[in-house]
Amino acid sequence: MPLIKGGERVDDPWISLAEGAEIPPHGPLIVSLQQWRDQRAALLARADTLGIRLASDQPTSEIADDLSHFELVALEFPSFGDGRPYSHARILREILGFEGELRAVGDVLLEQLHFMHRAGFDAFVVSSETALEDWRIAESEIRVWYQPTADGRPTAMMLRRG
Amino acid sequence: MYRYDEFDSDFVLQRARQFRRQTERRLTGELSEEQFKPLRLMNGLYLQLHAYMLRINVPYGCLSSRQLRKLAHIARVYDKGYGHLTTRQNVQFNWIKLEDTPAILEQLASVEMHCIQSSGNCIRNTTSDPYAGAAAEEIHDPRLYCELIRQWSSLHPEFSFLPRKFKIAVTGSPRDRAAVKVHDIGLRLHRNPAGEAGFEVIVGGGLGRTPFIGKTVRDFLPVQQLLSYLEAILRVYNQLGRRDNKYKARIKVLVHEMGTEAFQKCVEEQWEQIREGGLTLPQEEIDRIGAYFAPPAYEDLSDSVPALETTRREEPAFDAWLQNNVVEHKQAGYAIVNVSVKAVGAAPGDISADQMEAVAELADRFSFGELRVTHSQNLVLCDVRKTDLEALWRRLAAIGLATPNVGLLTDSICCPGLDYCSLASARSIPVAQSISERFADPGRLRDIGELQLKMSGCINACGHHHVGHIGILGADKKGEELYQLTLGGSADENTAIGKIIGPGFDAEGIVDAIENVVETYLSLRQDGERFIDTYQRVGRDPFKENLYASDQGR
Ligand code: SF4
Numbered sequence: 001m002p003l004i005k006g007g008e009r010v011d012d013p014w015i016s017l018a019e020g021a022e023i024p025p026h027g028p029l030i031v032s033l034q035q036w037r038d039q040r041a042a043l044l045a046r047a048d049t050l051g052i053r054l055a056s057d058q059p060t061s062e063i064a065d066d067l068s069h070f071e072l073v074a075l076e077f078p079s080f081g082d083g084r085p086y087s088h089a090r091i092l093r094e095i096l097g098f099e100g101e102l103r104a105v106g107d108v109l110l111e112q113l114h115f116m117h118r119a120g121f122d123a124f125v126v127s128s129e130t131a132l133e134d135w136r137i138a139e140s141e142i143r144v145w146y147q148p149t150a151d152g153r154p155t156a157m158m159l160r161r162g
Numbered sequence: 163m164y165r166y167d168e169f170d171s172d173f174v175l176q177r178a179r180q181f182r183r184q185t186e187r188r189l190t191g192e193l194s195e196e197q198f199k200p201l202r203l204m205n206g207l208y209l210q211l212h213a214y215m216l217r218i219n220v221p222y223g224c225l226s227s228r229q230l231r232k233l234a235h236i237a238r239v240y241d242k243g244y245g246h247l248t249t250r251q252n253v254q255f256n257w258i259k260l261e262d263t264p265a266i267l268e269q270l271a272s273v274e275m276h277c278i279q280s281s282g283n284c285i286r287n288t289t290s291d292p293y294a295g296a297a298a299e300e301i302h303d304p305r306l307y308c309e310l311i312r313q314w315s316s317l318h319p320e321f322s323f324l325p326r327k328f329k330i331a332v333t334g335s336p337r338d339r340a341a342v343k344v345h346d347i348g349l350r351l352h353r354n355p356a357g358e359a360g361f362e363v364i365v366g367g368g369l370g371r372t373p374f375i376g377k378t379v380r381d382f383l384p385v386q387q388l389l390s391y392l393e394a395i396l397r398v399y400n401q402l403g404r405r406d407n408k409y410k411a412r413i414k415v416l417v418h419e420m421g422t423e424a425f426q427k428c429v430e431e432q433w434e435q436i437r438e439g440g441l442t443l444p445q446e447e448i449d450r451i452g453a454y455f456a457p458p459a460y461e462d463l464s465d466s467v468p469a470l471e472t473t474r475r476e477e478p479a480f481d482a483w484l485q486n487n488v489v490e491h492k493q494a495g496y497a498i499v500n501v502s503v504k505a506v507g508a509a510p511g512d513i514s515a516d517q518m519e520a521v522a523e524l525a526d527r528f529s530f531g532e533l534r535v536t537h538s539q540n541l542v543l544c545d546v547r548k549t550d551l552e553a554l555w556r557r558l559a560a561i562g563l564a565t566p567n568v569g570l571l572t573d574s575i576c577c578p579g580l581d582y583c584s585l586a587s588a589r590s591i592p593v594a595q596s597i598s599e600r601f602a603d604p605g606r607l608r609d610i611g612e613l614q615l616k617m618s619g620c621i622n623a624c625g626h627h628h629v630g631h632i633g634i635l636g637a638d639k640k641g642e643e644l645y646q647l648t649l650g651g652s653a654d655e656n657t658a659i660g661k662i663i664g665p666g667f668d669a670e671g672i673v674d675a676i677e678n679v680v681e682t683y684l685s686l687r688q689d690g691e692r693f694i695d696t697y698q699r700v701g702r703d704p705f706k707e708n709l710y711a712s713d714q715g716r
Binding site: 059080081082083084086087088090091094095109111112114115116118119137141142143144146147148149155156157159160161 | 167169170172173176177179180183184197200201283313314316317318319320321322323324325397400401405435436439440441444446447450
């Protein structure tokens with residue numbers, strides 16, 4: 001599925017560790033929370049970078065102490081209406097200070113992209129074939145923001161105050 | 163009132179254009195109805211029984227005459243010539259075509275209005291005291307904080323996909339006209355001993371299937387911290403609120419299941435982490451928004467107007483109107499005027515395009531061009547010179563908007579029910595109309611005194627029946643409409659949930675039952691008691707006995 005990052009459609013260097021699969025010796029690897037817990041030592045022994053994937057009902061506190069091991073956190077959107085990952089993203093960015101890639105996976109549609117970007121996501125696995133077009137639409141439509149978030153966009157209040 | 167600056171104007175226009183794009187994709191079939199549904203809901207467009215309904219936010223109930231004229235225009239061009247005032251101080255149009263909505267949103271944007279978040283699982287339009295800024299006993303004007311909440315909650319990147327809808331109400335008066343204890347968050351402005359303004363924060367109230375009275379989680383929150391504290395509450399709710407069952411998804415259930423203390427602790431922990439962040443409100447910003455709500459240019463007037471007394475002696479109808487519809491103002495020589503949209507036999511809250519235009523004209527002439535929508539589905543002219551009251555009354559009477567029944571039995575609150583709503587179990591409007599006709603006599607009505615009747619067409623309780631002194635709940639029993647009666651509810655500072663009194667009634671029987679309850683009250687009341695006072699004194703048994711005595715086995 002298309003990966004959008006930095007406003008471009010890019011190749012995805014990461015692979016996800018399938019359930020029950022052997023840990024590959026090389027390459028950036030994304031694991032689930034369970035895999036991380038079960039195989040922590042083996043995963044840390046690899047030379048390559050590591051990412052973790054959280055389901056929407058797995059709060060950030062589960063990985064808060066381990067964050068330094070991950071270059072990527074993927075948050076799953078099981079459905080359009082499940083808004084928990086937006087909170088998780090903001091906590092990761094604004095409270096836990098996570099600076100790696102924050103990736104939105106799962107049910108990721110045009111209409112959510114702008115909210116996600118504002119909440120701190122910087123990479124999006126979009127199922128639509130017109131992913132890049134969708135991204136451009138989502139980023140161009142709304143250009144006034146009222147909430148300060150880690151995306152650093154100036155809010156209306158900041159602009160008013162000059 | 164608040165005026166949009168370039169940022170606000172751009173924002174609502176951008177949002178309207180976005181909806182045009184979404185609607186076009188739906189009309190060409192690129193989006194299925196299933197995909198389109200959450201998008202239209204985020205812009206207040208519901209599919210009802212017969213047509214689309216568009217719900218337009220009236221920000222915390224404040225409306226300018228210019229905006230009301232635009233609503234009249236929309237009613238005429240895109241609807242059947244009338245609109246409907248809702249129990250959340252909004253306006254609904256019930257006969258809208260999907261293909262017209264982008265144009266309607268653009269027209270609304272031109273008068274600083276929108277439908278953003280008027281439905282969906284997000285933070286809805288904040289509601290407030292319809293007398294804000296004018297009430298004699300007001301401690302602090304709540305509107306500026308409502309506006310700050312409006313901006314902060316608009317397309318919030320974190321809270322646009324909550325477990326369920328989320329409603330905030332703010333009051334700044336000791337008399338609570340905003341029902342803050344039955345909202346997801348209720349905010350009560352008051353002052354601490356040092357004279358600083360702050361909020362009592364009440365969380366987890368609500369009506370619907372399982373009514374709860376909100377719990378106070380903080381006695382005094384400095385106003386500067388309003389948004390950071392709201393963000394902390396919403397963050398806890400967004401993460402922990404139930405998403406497995408729509409009927410248990412409101413914050414009231416979370417607070418109830420966690421316990422107030424545990425919930426409060428969670429919020430405080432969250433807040434500690436963000437309270438010093440970018441959401442702290444600079445005093446200059448509070449002052450800047452506050453300046454929009456500065457009092458209008460009141461004249462220096464005497465509070466006593468002898469001519470009024472003469473006219474009221476000569477005209478009993480004027481006297482009745484003064485007594486029931488006109489309220490004391492904080493400014494000498496001025497009055498707050500309630501415009502009753504509850505004419506005898508009319509559908510509560512329905513207002514025609516002609517009436518809207520006429521009222522807009524009256525607002526310009528008599529009340530600085532501003533109006534309010536109340537949660538009891540009426541309008542208010544907030545700043546009327548006492549010397550103008552008679553002229554205003556005559557003009558209101560000429561357009562059917564001077565029924566002297568505000569706060570009385572026929573000033574009932576009523577949801578749309580089965581005439582429009584696809585969730586309804588029973589009709590509610592025709593029942594309200596029958597009751598209104600049964601109690602049409604103004605003398606009798608006045609003798610009965612203050613009595614709030616609230617009716618919902620199903621368990622979702624949009625008509626707030628739980629907190630009516632008398633509540634009516636429509637149900638469906640094997641295909642027959644059945645009406646349950648509740649007594650003893652209250653939505654003011656002494657909030658109480660009414661109790662079901664016994665077996666339900668059919669559509670005709672319910673009108674008799676209301677009359678029976680009223681008769682019981684009249685026979686038991688002691689001097690000066692309102693219905694609710696008598697009920698609280700004697701309890702429900704006498705009412706129940708009289709109701710079911712004559713008619714065994716109903
Ligand atoms: S209470 Fe029921 S019938 Fe009435 S508007 Fe709400 S959902 Fe519809």
